Amino acid sequence: xxxHGDTAWLGSDSDQELVQRLLRRDEAAFVRLVDxxxxxxxxxxxPLVGSRSVAEETVQDTWLAILxxxxxxxGRCSLKTWMFHILLNRARSRAAKEGRSLPFxxxxxxxxxxxxxxxxxxxxxxxxxxxxxxxVESPEALVLRGEAMECIEEVLxxxxxxxxxxxxxxxxxxxxxxxxxxxxxxxxSNQRVLLHRGRAKLRRALEERFGEAR
Amino acid sequence: xxxCQQVTELVTRYLEGQMEWRQRVAFWCHLAVxxxxxxxxxxxxxxxxxxxxxxxxxxxxxxxxxxxEHYRAWSQKPE
Ligand SMILES: [Zn+2]
Numbered sequence: 001x002x003x004h005g006d007t008a009w010l011g012s013d014s015d016q017e018l019v020q021r022l023l024r025r026d027e028a029a030f031v032r033l034v035d036x037x038x039x040x041x042x043x044x045x046x047p048l049v050g051s052r053s054v055a056e057e058t059v060q061d062t063w064l065a066i067l068x069x070x071x072x073x074x075g076r077c078s079l080k081t082w083m084f085h086i087l088l089n090r091a092r093s094r095a096a097k098e099g100r101s102l103p104f105x106x107x108x109x110x111x112x113x114x115x116x117x118x119x120x121x122x123x124x125x126x127x128x129x130x131x132x133x134x135x136v137e138s139p140e141a142l143v144l145r146g147e148a149m150e151c152i153e154e155v156l157x158x159x160x161x162x163x164x165x166x167x168x169x170x171x172x173x174x175x176x177x178x179x180x181x182x183x184x185x186x187x188x189s190n191q192r193v194l195l196h197r198g199r200a201k202l203r204r205a206l207e208e209r210f211g212e213a214r
Numbered sequence: 215x216x217x218c219q220q221v222t223e224l225v226t227r228y229l230e231g232q233m234e235w236r237q238r239v240a241f242w243c244h245l246a247v248x249x250x251x252x253x254x255x256x257x258x259x260x261x262x263x264x265x266x267x268x269x270x271x272x273x274x275x276x277x278x279x280x281x282x283e284h285y286r287a288w289s290q291k292p293e
Contacts, residue, residue: 025289027282034281038273063281067288116222125217130250131257139263152264171265177230188232196226203254203261 015079022070034063037080040173041087046157047164048091058094062087081179084169088183111160115200132211148206155205156198163198170195216244221251225258 021029041062045055065086073082095101120129134142142148156164156172162184169180181191216224221244227233228241245252273281 027285030285031278031282034278035272036270038277038281039270064284064288067285114219114223116219118219121217121219125219127218127248127250130218131254133253134257134260139260139267142260142264143267148264149268152261153268156265167265171262172268174266177232192226192230192232195230196223199226199258199261200222202265203257206261206264207257 015073016075018079019070019073019075037083038063040080041083043172044084044087044165044168045091047159047161047168048088049094050161054094058087058090061090061094065090077179080173081175081183084173084175084183111197115197116204131207134206134210135212136210142206142210147209151205151209152202155202159198159201163194163201166191166194167198167202171199216240218244218248218251218254221245221248222254225255228255229258229262 041059042055045058049055049058066083122128136142169175
């Protein structure tokens with residue numbers, strides 16, 4: 001399981017220690033929490049609620065709910081996952097009030113068909129137009145190219161909401177697949193299909209941008 | 215023998231460790247003989263790893279200030 005993201009700034013602080021500091025009214029700890037998570041809560045809220053302004057309000061609500069719930073944090077999951085749970089709850093109750101449901105609450109995958117264009121394969125299912133080399137094929141090298149990050153952010157923002165939410169939680173935030181399923185209330189196969197389609201589109205976008213002519 | 219097209223449909227199952235062993239062996243056997251699919255899987259891994267490195271922005275100052283005020287107000291509440 002990957003747990004990247006929050007270890008860098010937490011240093012030796014465990015989630016429990018951080019929560020204890022927050023409960024002791026440690027403003028510096030709170031500012032660090034906000035600096036680390038505000039953007040990430042917003043990034044997850046965007047696919048959940050549909051508009052930027054509603055997403056911002058939902059994140060505001062979430063912070064208040066986090067403070068009110070802090071004393072009850074038991075450390076059964078990471079603080080990050082716990083905060084995402086609260087965000088999901090806020091988004092759900094808001095959606096319920098407005099008489100709609102979250103994009104993935106009741107869904108089979110909306111898209112069907114193969115992830116790669118059938119024209120790329122021969123009749124026997126072998127590559128006719130194989131994936132083109134990118135010149136750079138390590139994430140480090142791609143990160144150094146700011147355009148790759150821009151490209152990924154752009155395509156991620158255009159994914160259907162349910163794919164975007166799954167990719168954000170699983171790959172951007174690095175949550176375990178079971179945590180993602182539980183948060184979004186998806187079956188294992190739905191979650192996998194959404195992840196698969198989202199990832200495939202992102203890979204293809206990078207290929208279009210960086211693939212070398214053969 | 216899996217086809218390349220099947221590999222592109224199964225890659226997430228493979229990378230997520232959600233394959234039963236027969237299927238996994240079939241997948242490996244295909245990769246062993248197919249450089250195109252090896253590249254495909256490698257590009258998927260790079261895509262995923264790059265997603266994990268997307269930049270984050272600190273909140274705008276007024277937002278941070280407003281939240282800090284919420285925290286102060288919350289701190290005043292009796293426990
Ligand atoms: Zn192949």
